[in-house]
Amino acid sequence: MTIDALDVLWVTAGLGCDGDTIAMTAASNPSIEDVLAGIIPGLPQVRLYNPVLGPQNAEEFLQHFRDAAAGKSPRPFILIVEGSIPNEANKSEGYWAAFGMDAKGDPIPTVQWLDWLAPRAWAVIAAGTCATYGGIHAMQGNPTGCMGLADYLGSDFRSAGGIPIVNLPGCPVQPDNFMDTLTYLLRQAAGRAPMIPLDEMLRPTWLFNFTVHEGCDRGGYYEQADFAADYNSMKCQVKVGCWGPVVVCNVPKRGWMNGIGGCPNVGGICIGCTMPGFPDKFMSFMDEPPGAYMSTAAVATYGTMVRALRRFTRVSLDAEPPWRQRPEKKP
């Protein structure tokens, strides 16, 4: 079945910061306005219902969610969840997160919305590390008992369209990674792409099949065992806290926006913000990762030698051949 029009219903009422919505507005490959205007060929017509951008307000806005929850959505919909999912069972009353209110005026817990909406959605995207794996708000010692969407719905969850949860980690999500994935799903909805390829942690494989280090333009320094001793250096940062060699993420390769910015490629240590183990397994962030002691020692002999040989060769290449001289200077 091909879909020629669908809605995007975006719930920001997890434990989040709206940073993934804001990141989405930073994307230009494609931009959200181009998708909504229908100028990207091959995609269904899309309507977006996001609380940060929605022209409509309050009940008028919420009506689209109420209809979808009741199975009365006029079109198939993609559900996007932002923020981690609190454990509403770890206390006697009240709520950690809610979205709108019921007929009695009581807040509707976010988990209730997920129970209503997720099974009816054609596809479900967890946007950002909070929604994918719990993220910063699921840090040890947190009071809310929060978790990722797949922890809540089950990792074997399938949407109405038969698709697993699509996880897009990143704190926040890299802007173009988000729009790229949404565009893939829209193309799939239109019958123009096969089932979205996901890895075992439900990440799109073409975006997450290599590490920070494999895409980092400071990786050459590592190879030469040339490490930054502090943050003033433009060399490889593994000894000052960078987890890039073991973190799955394309940001140094893609940059943050239009190829600009990133993390270790521009002097910011990788703190593992795309990873299921984030943040606890990476703290204290500014300390050398334990594994780096051994790996940097192991590369030292080879790296130091290669660096010396290359320096030798470079010096010879840095001089022009002797015949390129002004005539009067020739002997």
Next chain:
Amino acid sequence: MTAAPRDVVAMSWDPITRIVGSLGIHTTIDFANRHVAECRATSSIFRGYSVFMRGKDPRDAHFITSRICGICGDNHATCAVYAQSMAFGVQTPPLGEWIMNLAEAAEYMFDHNIFQDNLVGVDFCEQMVKETNPGVLAKAEQTLAPGSAVHGFRTIADIMRALNPFTGAFYLEALAQSRIAREMYCLMGGRHVHPSTIYPGGVGTVPSPQLFTEYLSRLMRYIDFVKRVVPLHDDLFDFMYDALPGYEEVGNRRILLGCWGSFQNPEACDFRYETMSSWGREMYVTPGIVVDGELVTTDLVDINVGLRILLGSSFYEDWQEGETFVKTDPLGNAIDQRHPWNQTTTPRPQKRDLANKYTWVMSPRWWDQRSGKHLALDSGGGPLARFWTTALAGRVNIGYVEATGKSVKIRLPKSANQPETEYEWKIPRWNNTLERNRARSYFQAYAAATALYFLDRAFAELNAGNTTVWRDFKVPEEGVGCGFHEAVRGMLSHHMVIRKGRIANYHPYPPTCWNASPRDSFGTPGPYEDAIQNTPLFEENGRETFKGIDIMRTVRSFDPCLPCGVHMYLGDGKELVVRYAPMFGVQPPESP
């Protein structure tokens, strides 16, 4: 004037869209007298930063607290670095500080830009005005825009059309410009909105001519754009006053403004608490508190010592009898038990009861030792308080911007399509909805102008061969730190206590906590209360189709950013006649 008999209707808007975070507004409206009688605001999300940060490494504070906010997270990271610098006794090298200032200037440029024209602007767009005030739209069609030669829109209605969401020309242009400003942020901070290259001790950004030239070339494109932003919004807001006489009362409140200062001067700032009074005054946005038009203080130590966090109707346990972490500050001033340094956060989730406890936010106040009053300061959405304190203080004069004692002058050089231009922001007569919005456009120009100055200083450091951007430090076993900054939407503070080398207490106070605070334990109403209570309503719709546009404009003029949360209570009683929620036609499903 005699009031008509009351005709009071309960109305709720939940969730409020086109802001950051979760906010519900619950009001009673007196339709006979066309004003707001009573109002509560609720926030429905709790995350618990102050709880889970206990026991963590103090060096991680800025990485963690950046995640508080998805639109101004870098403001939090920067503020945390200020607090860390004080606690660790480290001073960022000058070039590192100029880079952080350039990053923050880009954040103001981006955030005010997207909020003004993609979120607030929709409240003034043709589609909205057609639905709420067709008479005003008709007048706008007939009104020539005085600045049309500069911004390119002939009539006010043309401006309104240009702000239509996702189709209006200026809406789309602003969205595109917001990306250029974010690229500028990424050049300095690595990533937007949670930066990668900002650290206690400085930055990891690689300084080079390329870095600053890439920023400068984008800045000049932004400046060309902002020269149309300022006259466009002047035309729009001046028209609103003109088309709706009395509109100055919408969102108007007593002048009680707080600004915690922005952009450090590395020549003055050593981040020591003992010298904070003097280096705070050297910031390129002057910190201060304005009460009834008078500049009460520009001293960050005064500001710090006067902070009080009160409870009103919030889901927390009181800490009055709890642990006292800091008895006196490093200068020997007594620190109150209700100060953020001494706050202990213990959440107690419970059923929302609009007559009792109903929100996740607390009530920050500033204790004015002259009167003994706990003042409910607001930020004016950020720019209004920043301009007001900076103008009155008359301290900033760096050529590109100049505070005169009653105004702030902003000078922008020639750009692609516009000549050299000077603006003067003058202290307005009101602390109201339209002036909060107007100041936002002018502050876009201010941020751009200061960025030109920071670039001059950064190039000068490069030319002198000073390329150090980060300095080493040791985390003390015991210590305290505080950071004062301006988040995009207003005053921001971070307070940290270190014990045994770990975080013993950490409390961030973002602007929305102040702006949207509830009636506190002393009975002092919060800023939204003042601003919305008795706000006259100019919407042409009757109750059946009422959209609450004047209330929404007021709420959004504060630039709400509610990953912190709000509560408020206003008015004079429970005179409910009808319960009616707009567009509340459909019952929610019980379960799938």
